[in-house]
Amino acid sequence: MVQEITEVTVRDVRFPTSLEQHGSDAMHTDPDYSVAYVVIHTDTGEKGFGLTFTVGRGTEIVVCAVQALSTLVVGKSLQEIVGDFRGFYRLLTSDGQMRWIGPEKGVIQLATAAILNAVWDLWARTEGKPLWKLLVDMDPEQMVSCIDFRYISDALTEQEALDILVKGREGKAEREAQMLQDGYPAYTTSCAWIGFSDQQLTQLCSEALSSGWSRFKVKVGANLEDDRRRCALVRKMIGPDNTLMMDANQRWDVGEAVRWVSSLAEFKPLWIEEPTSPDDVLGHAAISKALAPLGIGVATGEQCHNRVMFKQFLQASALQFVQIDSCRVGSVNENLAVMLMAHKFQVPVCPHAGGVGLCELVQHLILFDYICVSTDLNNRMCEYVDHLHEHFTCPVVIHNAHYLPPKAPGYSCEMLEASVQKYQFPDGEVWRKIQAEEQEST
Template identity: 60%
Template structure:
């Protein structure tokens, strides 16, 4: 790895017209076009790393520009200098003296950080010839801890504590890896419950995913209580009482409104309410969680959580019962590992958010590492699965009998097919040009 130098960073605006069929629609995001800022890191030895951060269409160009600006820090670096002290490089990227002002460690700059960091991890795994979950699992506790910046979280977990936890978990790693390879990792589906779907489509999809082995389902809620009751009735009729049902409000409610709304849905035996209020409202989430626990309803959040500090407070305040890391919202794998460690110490299961472009592909690696090296189990843990956009990846996620199958190909499963880039790079891709010409979408202003 000593002679591998990063020579260039390419960034593309990739968009897919999911709004046409209401795929991905929820109470807050009614017309999403699932998109991503897609980063390719190139080297002088022919290796390339591919990373992305998920977006919803408009605004992706802003994230792309942030990636291009931050990429100047990466160009010219040797990979050995990055990976031998990854935590220091991560801090360098997130602490660029002028760019930090428009974060710090949140928003557009942190989305861009995630895309670049994800590409660097993909590159490392490709150099080593391993899928990312295996690269992470094979790192020594010392190596793994050296990738994490513990600034701001030492009041919950220190580097020394993390090292001791990981060392204690070394026993049984091989057996847990064998179990994972044999059985896969459990998944739940959100595909049945997008808010823009008709009742007939919801019924049809419930039947489909039951036949595929799914036993856990999630539905979007929050626009109309009457509609939510009707849709939950439909889903319960189709999936039965023995299967799990979660709901997701995507931040639309105030605190007290969240509590009262969910009391009206308690008869449907809801496992969790996801994102009931503002993702930044730690104390609000704590109030909701305390009020709903007597009804057996947990609180889940994290897909819009800005950084490890917000996660730290959610965990400290007992504001969440399920910790939902997102592979592209906070600053890539390094920061996500710190959240896993805090959640483990404070005994909160991690159940990743995965629904957008490439998110299923990425989070499977993280959760599999957790099972092998940290929590040691998939019990009370599950990965979201949304069945769209996988066809655009060279190594798409594989789900069989409602279980993620561990990837075998080297990397983070983030490389997009050339054909998809030609068709869906925005705005010059062939499909976008066709849709502009046919009036399906308005062409962007020049």
């Protein structure tokens, strides 16, 4: 049955996480975790749900971008889109006028991701499969046809991508069974936000250890002495055999990053994440080279705009861990390209997650990556942050510090309508109450 898209709606949904410093880091000190929440409506009544993640102010700009791009979507059928997904992707990213305010980066790409996430959700629902299963079952030829190789063919050709996927068929059934039984390894960022007190950090680390967590990430970059104290505290609690990572969220210049991380090397971090500007490929390369003798890798990617930047990071040996994001680049299509390039360059993919809905979405991508592309779990793990999952109809399931594969059809993007209405900005109940309290205090 042909499903024609009749309408694309988008809402600004924000959660006041800044009130308790959840999500705080050296660069983003007061985030209100938010989404531009998209629903694709069809003439059959079937809907596709998608989102892109933001941290409060500016979400309204992404909403406007979604509305502008939606004119390219309404009137098309799902079958028309997926029959030439590469062409549709390029249509969204190559509009002759809107491309000027991108191209394929920033607000426009966030909006593109939200729309395409909804398209993938609609496709998976139509097929009656969770998205990861839709991807795993897809023929390599069809998978490759979803990817736009423009600008990256010097690093990964269409034939090379096809060869990787064909080779990935070997042992695929066994890896899928393994994931269904054990799940995909995760690490936690929930214990050590930069705004948390030492007491909070200690309590949360203790609780995580008792729940089976063995991989922990600490936010750093605001004050070196604070970082040394907090990292020492975490390392002492988790012991020498568990894994510690650090995340500076773009705080430093290149030389400063090398000096700062070198002074934290005694705490044996596996990686330093986003040590400098997320656009500085050569800066990351210099930091990677300087920290290599200390056994510390560099991770980045959550704010990497597109596949072209990932290509350059990989070509320049500027990172040792690729961090894809479900909403920063152009949805599943572009993340497929990044995962395949990472495999060619033999760099493990360890996605960014957390936020609102990022864990729900990225679980599908990591399952596909392991089952069909990487076929290896060495040095691979996915971020997990334990909040806001209760606002989704099919929240992520974590067991023994592993992501368990979702079973419901779709991309796990659908939010509870009651939550959307309650937290919609600025007129939802929660925000009306906050505004009233602010007016009273003044």
